[in-house]
Amino acid sequence: MPKATYRAADGAESVIEVDEGVSLMHAAISAGLDGIIGECGGNMMCATCHVYVSDDVKPLPPMSESEDALLDCAASPRRAESRLGCQIAMSDALDGIVVELPEDQF
Amino acid sequence: MRRAVIVGGGQAGYTVAVELRRRGWQGQVVLVQEENHLPYQRPPLSKAALTDSGTDVALAPADAYPRHGIDLRTGQAVVAIDRDRCAVELSTGQSLGYDHLVLATGSTARRAAGVGSGIEGLLTLRGISDADMLRRAMERGTSMGIVGGGFIGLEIASAGRKLGLDTVVVEAQPNLMQRVVSRPTSAYFADLHRTAGTVVELSAQSSEIVVDRGRVTGLVTTTGRKYDVDFLLWAVGALPRDELARAAGLEVDRGVLVDSSLRTSDPAISAIGDCAVRKTGDGPGERLESVQNAVDQARYVAARLTGNPGPYATVPWFWSDQCGVRLQIAGVTQGHDETVVVGDRAAGSFSVYCFGGGRFLGAESVGRPADHLAVRRILAARAELRPQEVRADGFTPAAWIRERLDRPARV
Numbered sequence: 274m275p276k277a278t279y280r281a282a283d284g285a286e287s288v289i290e291v292d293e294g295v296s297l298m299h300a301a302i303s304a305g306l307d308g309i310i311g312e313c314g315g316n317m318m319c320a321t322c323h324v325y326v327s328d329d330v331k332p333l334p335p336m337s338e339s340e341d342a343l344l345d346c347a348a349s350p351r352r353a354e355s356r357l358g359c360q361i362a363m364s365d366a367l368d369g370i371v372v373e374l375p376e377d378q379f
Numbered sequence: 380m381r382r383a384v385i386v387g388g389g390q391a392g393y394t395v396a397v398e399l400r401r402r403g404w405q406g407q408v409v410l411v412q413e414e415n416h417l418p419y420q421r422p423p424l425s426k427a428a429l430t431d432s433g434t435d436v437a438l439a440p441a442d443a444y445p446r447h448g449i450d451l452r453t454g455q456a457v458v459a460i461d462r463d464r465c466a467v468e469l470s471t472g473q474s475l476g477y478d479h480l481v482l483a484t485g486s487t488a489r490r491a492a493g494v495g496s497g498i499e500g501l502l503t504l505r506g507i508s509d510a511d512m513l514r515r516a517m518e519r520g521t522s523m524g525i526v527g528g529g530f531i532g533l534e535i536a537s538a539g540r541k542l543g544l545d546t547v548v549v550e551a552q553p554n555l556m557q558r559v560v561s562r563p564t565s566a567y568f569a570d571l572h573r574t575a576g577t578v579v580e581l582s583a584q585s586s587e588i589v590v591d592r593g594r595v596t597g598l599v600t601t602t603g604r605k606y607d608v609d610f611l612l613w614a615v616g617a618l619p620r621d622e623l624a625r626a627a628g629l630e631v632d633r634g635v636l637v638d639s640s641l642r643t644s645d646p647a648i649s650a651i652g653d654c655a656v657r658k659t660g661d662g663p664g665e666r667l668e669s670v671q672n673a674v675d676q677a678r679y680v681a682a683r684l685t686g687n688p689g690p691y692a693t694v695p696w697f698w699s700d701q702c703g704v705r706l707q708i709a710g711v712t713q714g715h716d717e718t719v720v721v722g723d724r725a726a727g728s729f730s731v732y733c734f735g736g737g738r739f740l741g742a743e744s745v746g747r748p749a750d751h752l753a754v755r756r757i758l759a760a761r762a763e764l765r766p767q768e769v770r771a772d773g774f775t776p777a778a779w780i781r782e783r784l785d786r787p788a789r790v
Contacts (some may be wrong), residue, residue, distance in 0.1 A: 305443040307401070312394075312674045314420045314436075317748070318698050318707070319671075339748035342777075346752050379678070 275368035282376045291363040298322035298358035308374035315359035322358035323347040325373040349375030381406030384477040386457045388412025391652030391673035392483035396449045398681030413456040424510040429538040460627035486617035486653040500595035500610035520609030524598040527614035528555040530699045547578040564743045571702045619654045634666045651676035694758045707751035710741015719769040739764040753777035
């Protein structure tokens with residue numbers, strides 16, 4: 274099963290197995306990670322699943338207009354690597370992906 | 380050791396528990412959930428859960444609670460509040476003392492009046508068990524009647540059409556979602572549902588529920604039309620659950636009354652989410668049924684209880700998915716007397732800006748997520764958007780608010 278690494282703002286790392294098709298937001302919540310909230314349940318209404326994907330080798334799904342607009346509203350600063358965790362579904366191609374969690378989600 | 384007791388394990392109750400811990404509450408946190416389910420989110424119950432039985436709605440896995448030091452009780456209800464002793468009585472017979480009590484009891488689906496219980500095929504939707512029953516009825520049936528053209532009724536109608544059911548929606552008002560949504564947006568969605576094959580009867584109510592051998596077989600409306608249905612969904616709104624508060628002598632008025640800091644008439648008790656009516660000053664008070672309201676109010680109370688109150692500054696937002704289209708609402712536009720529509724309704728891309736006495740109240744957006752978010756920023760900044768500015772050529776809320784936020788303040 275593909276794995277994803279979540280690096281918290283304090284540096285702590287968690288490596289999690291994520292089923293294909295499951296979003297990085299959902300996987301983090303199911304694994305009980307702090308630092309990702311997803312209060313709207315993955316409906317692109319809240320920006321509380323904000324992550325920084327520093328690994329530019331991995332082929333991420335393209336960013337929609339909704340995601341782009343919502344990232345401007347995220348609590349932590351938007352960077353070039355900013356994405357919404359609910360919009361990235363796990364796949365074999367993303368195995369080993371590393372994401373950083375922001376300081377604040379709201 | 381101090382103890383916070385939270386009554387209700389919905390979105391609001393869950394969020395208070397998690398936020399208390401996150402903000403360093405040093406005492407016990409007990410979360411009492413009356414249903415036999417882990418705390419869960421409701422939006423999918425009128426959407427994906429109706430077409431996909433595997434939909435997972437839990438807000439967190441079971442082990443998250445002990446890990447965060449949250450004492451979660453499921454299948455236990457608070458049956459009474461003893462304010463003198465600062466304790467709640469549980470359905471198990473246990474008495475639980477509290478230093479602070481948070482009422483997050485939510486709301487309940489309004490039922491059909493004058494209809495006896497035990498009639499098969501007369502359904503409402505509130506929780507997981509209701510959704511399971513509704514999904515089974517939709518899988519087995521071929522025709523569904525829905526009384527109530529609000530968000531729940533319309534989302535379920537969409538699911539019905541997706542499953543190929545003959546679907547009729549009967550709405551008492553002249554417009555769908557009239558309580559919350561403007562005429563232009565309401566008309567757009569009426570067209571959408573009719574195009575999808577749903578029969579929409581407006582300005583009509585249920586006149587007779589036809590029952591044969593203990594099960595629903597039809598609906599007659601006040602216009603005299605008769606529909607044969609396999610089951611009926613009653614989706615005419617929700618009532619706040621304030622019975623515990625009322626019995627305990629707290630002030631209630633169609634919900635648990637709270638002040639601007641979300642405190643009830645007893646300073647050791649707060650109320651949040653669907654059940655709470657927030658009154659500031661002499662006005663009627665506001666009670667919102669939404670994920671945003673539940674979460675923001677929960678966060679506010681947790682912050683207040685851990686010593687960091689801050690101002691109560693929230694921007695209401697809401698979404699509804701119908702017929703494959705998403706409606707996004709920013710602000711509370713009830714009582715508006717003027718609307719300005721910008722965009723192309725035929726193309727499914729427009730925003731409706733609502734004003735009351737010239738004051739901007741909020742906007743509804745379809746196919747314009749950037750507009751929706753910009754309106755949230757406008758409301759957060761309390762910027763004074765005027766109708767004539769929205770009517771101006773080339774207006775976009777994003778450009779408008781960006782210009783205002785970048786402009787240096789007048790000294």
